[in-house]
Structure formats: structure tokens, C-alpha cells
Amino acid sequence: MPKKGFSEKNIENVKEGPGVYKFFNPRDSLTYVGKTNNLQERLLQHLNEGDIPNVRKFEVKHTESTREAERMEKNIIQRSKPIHNEQQ
Numbered sequence: 390m391p392k393k394g395f396s397e398k399n400i401e402n403v404k405e406g407p408g409v410y411k412f413f414n415p416r417d418s419l420t421y422v423g424k425t426n427n428l429q430e431r432l433l434q435h436l437n438e439g440d441i442p443n444v445r446k447f448e449v450k451h452t453e454s455t456r457e458a459e460r461m462e463k464n465i466i467q468r469s470k471p472i473h474n475e476q477q
Contacts, residue, residue: 391448392413392417392446392447392448393446393447393448394445394446395412395436395444395445395446395447396436397433397436399447400429400432400433400436400447401429403428403429403432403449404428404429404451405427405428405429405430406426406427406428406451407424407425407426407427407428407451407452407453407454407455407457407458408424408425408428408449408450408451408452408458409422409423409424409449409450409452409458409461409462409465410422410423410424410425410428410431410432410447410448410449410450411447411448411449411465411471412435412441412444412446412447412471412473413444413445413446413447413448414443414444414445415443415445417445417446419469419471420441420443420444420471420472420473421441421444421471421472421473421474422462422465422466422469422471422474423435423462424455424458424459424461424462425455425458426455426458428449428451432447432449441473
């Protein structure tokens, strides 16, 4: 899925279900990767809580299961080392 602006309108177009999401800053650098069993719900939580700073865009990848999402998240974090995933 192409990157979209981080807004409630764009999040509402994301299908519910398990998957991985990526956050990008204004320079288009990957800053955070997460997994969830409900992409739309989790993205809205991040938007409302403002817990990841400087999110300009996001990207999602739907998966068949949360287990698949966990594996995918782990692999992306190991490869990309996003700044807000460093503590993991």
C-alpha cells in the first residue's frame, strides 16, 4: 500500500484486521513499525494519543494472522532499526 498522510480520514479507509504498520517522518524516514490485530483501531489510537512524534505518513500491510504480523514486524525492525523501536 502506498504511503498516506497521517489523518483520521485516511485511517478510516484502512481495513480492519491484523497487520503491520509503518510510520514515516516529514523526511520520509521510517521511524516506527508496529503490529496489531486491528489496523484501523490501532492507527486511530496512535493518532489520538500522539505517542509517536512527527508522523507525517503511514503505510500498512495486511496479514492473514497476528502471528504473521509479529514475524513481519520483527524482520522489518531488525533490517531498518526505526528510531522509536530501538528499545525493543
